[in-house]
Amino acid sequence: xxxVVTENCHKCRFTECVDVCPVGCFRLGDDMxxxxxxxxxxxxxxxxxxPVSAIYDSDDLPPHLExxxxxxREFADxxxxxxxxxxxxxxxxxxxxxxxxxx
Amino acid sequence: MVREAPRSILxxxxxxxxxxxxxxxTCNWQVTVKEGRAVLLGGVRENPYTRGALCVKVSKYLEYTxxxxxxxxxxxxxxxxxxxxxxxxxxxxxxxxxxxxxQEAIAEHGPESIWPHQLTxxxxxxxxxxxxxxxxxxxxxxxxxxxxxxxxxxxxxxxYTVGPGRxxxxxxxxxxxxxxxxxANTISTNQHLxxxxxxxxxxxxxxxxxxxxYTRTAEFADQHIPLVPGTDxxxxxxxxxxxxxxxxxxxxxxxxxxxxxELFQKQLDAYDMESVADLTGVPTTVxxxxxxxxxxxxxxxxxMSQGMQRHAGGGMAVRTIMCIPAVTGDWxxxxxxxxxxxxxxxxxxxxxxxxxxxxxxxxxxxxTVTHLGVNLRDLKDxxxxxxxxxxxxxxxxxxxxxxxxxxxLRPDLFTVVSDHFITETAKYADLFLPATMQTxxxxxxxxxxxxxxxxxxxxxxxxxECLPNTEIFRRLAGAMGYSEPELFASDEQLARDALxxxxxxxxxxxxxxxxxxxxVRQNYPESPxxxxxxxxxxxxxxxxxxxxxxEGLPTTACYTPPLEVADPELRGKFPFAVxxxxxxxxxxxxFGNFAPNVSRQGEPIVAISSGEADRCSLxxxxxxxxxxxxxxxxxRLTIDERLAAGIxxxxxxxxxxxxxxxxxxxxxxxxxASDMGGGAVYNDNRVAIEKYEPNQSAWEEQA
Numbered sequence: 025x026x027x028v029v030t031e032n033c034h035k036c037r038f039t040e041c042v043d044v045c046p047v048g049c050f051r052l053g054d055d056m057x058x059x060x061x062x063x064x065x066x067x068x069x070x071x072x073x074x075p076v077s078a079i080y081d082s083d084d085l086p087p088h089l090e091x092x093x094x095x096x097r098e099f100a101d102x103x104x105x106x107x108x109x110x111x112x113x114x115x116x117x118x119x120x121x122x123x124x125x126x127x
Numbered sequence: 128m129v130r131e132a133p134r135s136i137l138x139x140x141x142x143x144x145x146x147x148x149x150x151x152x153t154c155n156w157q158v159t160v161k162e163g164r165a166v167l168l169g170g171v172r173e174n175p176y177t178r179g180a181l182c183v184k185v186s187k188y189l190e191y192t193x194x195x196x197x198x199x200x201x202x203x204x205x206x207x208x209x210x211x212x213x214x215x216x217x218x219x220x221x222x223x224x225x226x227x228x229x230q231e232a233i234a235e236h237g238p239e240s241i242w243p244h245q246l247t248x249x250x251x252x253x254x255x256x257x258x259x260x261x262x263x264x265x266x267x268x269x270x271x272x273x274x275x276x277x278x279x280x281x282x283x284x285x286x287y288t289v290g291p292g293r294x295x296x297x298x299x300x301x302x303x304x305x306x307x308x309x310x311a312n313t314i315s316t317n318q319h320l321x322x323x324x325x326x327x328x329x330x331x332x333x334x335x336x337x338x339x340x341y342t343r344t345a346e347f348a349d350q351h352i353p354l355v356p357g358t359d360x361x362x363x364x365x366x367x368x369x370x371x372x373x374x375x376x377x378x379x380x381x382x383x384x385x386x387x388x389e390l391f392q393k394q395l396d397a398y399d400m401e402s403v404a405d406l407t408g409v410p411t412t413v414x415x416x417x418x419x420x421x422x423x424x425x426x427x428x429x430x431m432s433q434g435m436q437r438h439a440g441g442g443m444a445v446r447t448i449m450c451i452p453a454v455t456g457d458w459x460x461x462x463x464x465x466x467x468x469x470x471x472x473x474x475x476x477x478x479x480x481x482x483x484x485x486x487x488x489x490x491x492x493x494x495t496v497t498h499l500g501v502n503l504r505d506l507k508d509x510x511x512x513x514x515x516x517x518x519x520x521x522x523x524x525x526x527x528x529x530x531x532x533x534x535x536l537r538p539d540l541f542t543v544v545s546d547h548f549i550t551e552t553a554k555y556a557d558l559f560l561p562a563t564m565q566t567x568x569x570x571x572x573x574x575x576x577x578x579x580x581x582x583x584x585x586x587x588x589x590x591x592e593c594l595p596n597t598e599i600f601r602r603l604a605g606a607m608g609y610s611e612p613e614l615f616a617s618d619e620q621l622a623r624d625a626l627x628x629x630x631x632x633x634x635x636x637x638x639x640x641x642x643x644x645x646x647v648r649q650n651y652p653e654s655p656x657x658x659x660x661x662x663x664x665x666x667x668x669x670x671x672x673x674x675x676x677x678e679g680l681p682t683t684a685c686y687t688p689p690l691e692v693a694d695p696e697l698r699g700k701f702p703f704a705v706x707x708x709x710x711x712x713x714x715x716x717x718f719g720n721f722a723p724n725v726s727r728q729g730e731p732i733v734a735i736s737s738g739e740a741d742r743c744s745l746x747x748x749x750x751x752x753x754x755x756x757x758x759x760x761x762x763r764l765t766i767d768e769r770l771a772a773g774i775x776x777x778x779x780x781x782x783x784x785x786x787x788x789x790x791x792x793x794x795x796x797x798x799x800a801s802d803m804g805g806g807a808v809y810n811d812n813r814v815a816i817e818k819y820e821p822n823q824s825a826w827e828e829q830a
Contacts, residue, residue: 044172046180046322065318067180072167083723 026061027068028085030092032078032123033057036116041070041079043109051103055113060100076123132164133192133566133587139163143171143645144583146185147255147565148714149247149277151297151432151468151576152319154181155646158189158566158586165189165566165587171645176298176577182318184714187723192564192587194721196548199591202559208536211554218592218602221558226606228513228541228557229267236509238268242494242502245272246519248546248717249562249596251570251583252475252625253618255518259596262482262614263604270511271493273805276525278433278468278575280442280806285467287672288449288684290662292471295428295464297576299653301326302462303428305420306334309448310359310435314343315711317432317576321347327462333420337362339706340776341769352417353771356704356810357438357689358407360447362414364686365403367454368395369418377456384657385453387671390683398686406686408771426463427452433468434708438811440687442803447684453668459657470575472649474630480621482613495805498798500527503534515543517562517596520550522789523716523782526796526807529758545599548720551782551789561593568595569618571625571641578649582622582641597621680802687802689811701755701813703735703775707792713780720782731760731781731791733816734767735774743816750785752819753777755812758794761786761819775814786819 029041033056041057042050049063050070059079071079080086082093139160146154155174159167168189172179181188201221206212232240243264249255256274264272273279285294300306301323313320324334324347336348337359345351354362370376371392381388400411421427429448436445449465457463478484494502494511499521503511514535522528522535535542535555544556553559567589572581589595594602597618604614616624622638632649641647651659663669675682691697692704712728713719733753740746747766752759753775761784762777770776777792784790796812 044179046170046178046319048322048325065180065314065321066183066186067170067318068186069170069180072169 026082026093027059027064027066027070028080028082028092028096029056029058030078030080030089032076033074035113036076036078036119037110038075038112038116039106039109040073040075042106044069044073048105048107050106051100052106053099053103057106058096058099058103061097076120132166133189135160135163135165135587137584137586142584142586143581144565144586145251145570145572145581146181147249147251147570147572147583148185148717149250150714151317151574152177152182153250153572153574153577153581154185154319155579155581156181157645160586174579174646176319176574176579178319178322180319183727184712184718184724189566190723191718191721192566194548196720197590198547198549198559198561199593200561201592204557208555209532211549213549213559218594221560222602222606224558225543225603229607232512232541233267236512239270239491240509240512241267241269242511242514243269243272244496244499244514244516244519244521245274246496246516246521246524247274247277247715248518251572252480253621254568254570254596257477258480258621258625260517260600262485263600265482265486266604266609266611266614267607268486268488268491271491273493273495275495275497275800275805276807278436279804280801281431281433281436281445281467283803284436284442284446285449286471287663287675288446288669292469293659293662294449294469295466295656296469296578296651296653297430297466298323299462300324300428300430300466301330303327303426304332304424305427306332307337307427307429308334308344308348309337309429309431311430311432312338312342312344312434312708313430313432314347316709317430320430320576333424335417335420339771339774340708341767342708343711352409352413354407354409355692356706356774357440357444357692359435359444360440360686361398361403361406362409363447363451364395364398365400365407365414366418366421366451368398369400369414370422370454371395373418373422375422376454380456380459381454384458384661385668385670386665387669387683391450391670394683394685421451421455425455426457426460427455428462429465431465431467434706434810436801437807437809438692439690439801439808441801441806441808443685443687447686450670450684453670458668459655461653461655464656468575469578470573472578472632472651473573473580474628474632475625476628479627480625485611485613495800496521497526497800497805497807499525500530500534501798503537503540504530511540513541515545516552517545520546520552520716522551523719523780523791524793526793526809527757527798528790528794530798545596560599561591562599563589563593563595567593571622573649578651579646580636580641580649581646582638678803690808691797691811691813694813697813698773701815702773703739703814703816704773705733705753705775705777705792705795705812705814706810707777707779707796710778710780716780716782719780728778731762731784732765732777733762734765734770734776735816736768736770736772737766739772740764740766745816745818750819750821751816753792753795753814753816755795755814757797758790760784760790760792760794764816775816779809786821
């Protein structure tokens with residue numbers, strides 16, 4: 025029923041998603057971003073652009089990632105909006121390569 | 128099981144097109160083709176309106192093209208009308224049966240006995256509402272078809288007031304400081320305007336939603352002003368009177384840019400604060416503060432949408448609301464004015480595109496789609512003998528569906544339906560013709576909420592024997608024995624004919640330029656509206672439009688009350704004024720059969736406040752029968768405390784009710800016409816609500 029950011033974003037935070045989001049629904053945490061479900065229009069523009077495939081439609085969410093629906097909701101309420109694309113976190117590229125090799 | 132993506136006819140890479148649906152946004156989309164398959168659908172990022180996003184309705188369109196229920200071959204009915212039993216036949220067989228039925232009808236009753244009943248399921252200038260089939264049916268001399276279910280009243284109102292199709296470009300709303308989303312659920316039905324609203328809000332704009340319902344847009348706005356459905360023009364006149372009373376109307380603008388002010392202002396005395404509060408249900412303090420926002424935070428941009436004009440005085444409501452920025456002079460400021468359907472900025476050569484010269488007898492009658500049921504029952508001289516329906520599912524989307532159903536059951540009526548699925552309407556067809564979907568055909572799109580033109584590339588192979596509308600009509604022209612070359616023009620030739628126009632919007636725009644870019648903006652600058660000019664007969668904003676007299680309408684903008692909503696006697700019998708707004712996850716009735724959208728939208732509901740539920744001895748979660756003298760449907764009762772007493776809300780587009788029958792809110796809607804253009808009155812409707820006992824067959828009981 026919603027679009028969620030999941031664990032692969034953690035310590036990467038590439039923010040391509042922030043760049044494509046038409047409604048500014050991403051929220052900026054220290055080491056990842058979250059989606060404010062109330063603002064998201066479920067357009068899915070962010071899903072394919074994520075370099076680490078961290079973003080899912082909850083309909084397609086693997087069972088072990090289901091907890092992220094609640095996590096997004098909880099953190100989105102606490103955090104400021106991500107308004108522009110940022111540099112990835114240090115080590116993000118190495119982490120991405122690890123994640124790609126694991127997938 | 129992993130779904131195999133649709134097979135592409137284009138090389139690997141990204142190919143662009145347009146969403147085909149009846150929506151102001153007409154998104155610029157792109158399909159990624161990888162290893163010969165269309166693997167991903169998204170929005171075109173560089174399009175300044177779409178900004179890389181589609182919407183929740185359409186994002187899974189590639190999957191939708193592979194819907195397991197999609198019909199891939201022509202079918203002929205083998206069961207009774209309405210049963211939905213068909214057998215596969217060949218295209219040649221289908222076309223010869225249609226041509227035989229048409230020829231027989233023409234011989235016995237004349238060509239006007241054929242009704243080409245086109246609806247808005249496919250927009251676009253080649254495959255869709257603007258032209259598909261028009262050359263053939265003009266050549267045939269068939270009855271003309273007027274699509275009156277949606278926007279027509281407001282379009283005519285807009286034409287009388289500011290010029291045809293020439294209201295404010297919605298994207299300019301980002302320059303406004305007060306934004307009235309008036310009868311417009313922008314967040315659900317015009318989603319790509321949201322970033323422009325956010326831009327405006329960041330720059331200090333206040334956003335106010337004026338709507339009887341607490342919609343997603345009301346939630347998004349800074350303030351929500353609910354009002355009695357259909358009293359919008361009274362509120363507008365109250366606002367205008369107060370502006371004049373405060374002495375802050377723009378006399379210079381009125382003198383320079385408008386006509387008819389003297390006549391118009393005579394009526395204002397009747398719209399004092401208290402009277403308007405009584406009529407509209409909006410407290411005087413709220414109207415006062417609304418006026419303060421309008422005059423202190425200039426310019427004001429008003430975004431109207433189609434729902435608001437679906438009542439007895441709907442056209443006049445749009446017209447009168449447009450007068451507010453004429454009184455403040457905001458039409459002269461960038462971002463000021465009022466926006467409705469802006470499709471009329473585009474001026475292709477419709478006469479050539481639709482083959483107007485092919486019609487030999489210009490006197491043919493015009494049939495309005497709102498009156499399908501009535502016309503099937505009552506028309507004589509000639510009666511409707513052949514009905515060809517494409518781009519629509521009237522048994523889900525037109526008013527008074529049970530009257531339509533009985534019309535479609537007429538044994539002497541020959542019905543063809545061209546669609547993608549066996550809709551409820553298609554079950555009554557003698558022949559079913561399978562049409563292509565948007566990724567499988569070429570089309571030329573404008574938008575009625577933006578000024579971009581988009582060429583839609585054919586990207587995927589058509590499945591089975593599905594054909595584009597244009598090809599079906601070319602083949603049918605051949606089967607009818609016609610020989611005029613215009614009837615056999617290719618899709619590209621049709622596009623060239625459309626663009627062969629002297630209208631300024633088309634200047635420099637060719638098929639080649641459209642094909643070489645994802646989108647091309649029509650030749651209009653972003654400027655204050657007065658620089659674009661009013662395209663009315665006087666060249667001014669017309670408070671008084673003498674041309675309306677010819678239609679028997681009051682020439683001066685005014686308040687025309689709703690009919691059923693305002694009828695005290697009817698209120699006694701049917702206590703709820705029911706609004707049927709667009710569903711967030713459906714587009715009219717499209718996607719009402721698509722699991723990802725249906726599961727999000729949920730079951731058919733009707734919402735009322737808890738006070739009203741108590742009064743009717745009902746509780747949230749009850750199965751209820753919603754009814755009036757025209758029909759009934761079964762839905763789940765939900766409680767919405769933000770609804771005023773006497774108001775019910777029922778999102779439209781559901782294919783079936785909770786009793787399992789294919790009846791939705793439109794079973795209760797009257798097919799009478801609004802004030803302008805024969806428009807539909809979906810939101811001027813009264814119903815009663817009672818508990819539904821599952822063993823009771825609601826409809827049989829009515830009969």
